[in-house]
Amino acid sequence: MKILVMRPSPEGEKLVNILNNMGILSWHFSLFNFLPSLSSISLSKKIYELYTSDIILFFSKKSVYYTNLYLNQNNLHWPIEPDYYTIGQGTAIFLNKYIKKKFYFQKFQKIVKLY
Known part of the structure; x- marks a missing residue:
């Protein structure tokens, strides 16, 4: 079994590490990440x-x-x-x-x- 984890960082990487340590081959790929905005526009x-x-x-x-x-x-x-x-x-x-x-x-x- 191979798993693609699409959870945002850093939780996605943590889950992949847990799965890989259990012997379940997995990769992390996130379509988006959450970051605080530094912009004051609007x-x-x-x-x-x-x-x-x-x-x-x-x-x-x-x-x-x-x-x-x-x-x-x-x-x-x-x-x-x-x-x-x-x-x-x-x-x-x-x-x-x-x-x-x-x-x-x-x-x-x-x-x-x-x-």
Whole structure:
């Protein structure tokens, strides 16, 4: 069996190392990487959109991590008005560290509330 891991760095490399150490031949190839933006272009517009949104959807723990990092560095707080959704239970559990309100994640074709 050969496995191609497409998870972003550095988690992708870590998974490949674990698999290779178990004797499962695997390679890492990521289509994208997450990095904090250094650009200040239109960030004020993005912050406005964040605080005026009805729904915020997170696709990964990294997106939660970098959003929280940006908010902390700029002395901002997570908006409390929007409904939060995540793709996957792991991302939901990670988001729950920062958002202390109910939000939703998809699990087996069903949307579940997390309190």
